[in-house]
Amino acid sequence: MDEHYTRVICDICGAGFASDSRLRAHVASHEKGSYPCEECGKHFSKMVSKQLHIEMVHLKVKRNKCKYCDETFRDYYQKEKHALAVHGIKMREYKCGFCPKVFVRGSNLRSHERLCHIRAETFSCEVCDYKTHHKNTLTRHMVCHSDEKKFQCQVCKKSYARARTLKEHMRIHNNDRRYACQYCGRAFVQKCSLKGHLKTHHREHQNGDSQIQE
DSSP: OTTTSOOEEOTTTOOEESSHHHHHHHHHHHHSOSEEOTTTOOEESSHHHHHHHIIIIISOOOOEEOSSSSOEESSHHHHHHHHHHHHOOOOOOEEOSSSSOEESSHHHHHHHHHHHTSOOOOEEOSSSSOEESOHHHHHHHGGGGOOOOOEEOTTTOOEESSHHHHHHHHHHHHTOOOEEOTTTOOEESSHHHHHHHHHHHOGGGOOSOOOOOO
16 A cells, blocks of 8 residues: 555655555664665664565565556556556546545545645644644654755765755766656756756747656
8 A cells, every 4th residue: 555655755765655654663664673775774673674675765676567568667656647548548536525626646635635625733843934734744844954964975975964865966976867858858867957958948848837757
């Protein structure tokens, strides 16, 4: 269910989970444990947790297999998009019980209902005006108010406050140009670079509703 309905993400290793409680249990495995990952040095309290981490983060195992062909995908959503585009199978729809809105993921529907229709507890930042309905989201936000940068690049020694930021930074060293221009084919490491390229060289194609895919 964590794979199908990812709602919260671990800032340390990037693993996704369906609930806050599952994320908290997972984060605890990074604090203490006798099973270190040989790739990144993270420690886990259980061997199965270490193996799952290696599969998801380092091996990028694709667990979601298409029902209609042999294609495999890392998450349920990409598999459903493939089924629609290649096989003409319509994605399952999740309809809101309070308004006409429809979603393609059950997790998105639940978040919508909780934020828009059901009273939910609000967590407020003590430093700025930021507010959220998720305690773990507030915890991640608080990093921006801290000077601690504990995630260091082993190549250039730059340090970052978030593991996700370091992961994005590593694309520069790996020359990971995943953001390609659909008009000329030029590729970029960062999404913001592609956006700047589109504004500068392909402004005539920009109609305000184009989207850059991950």
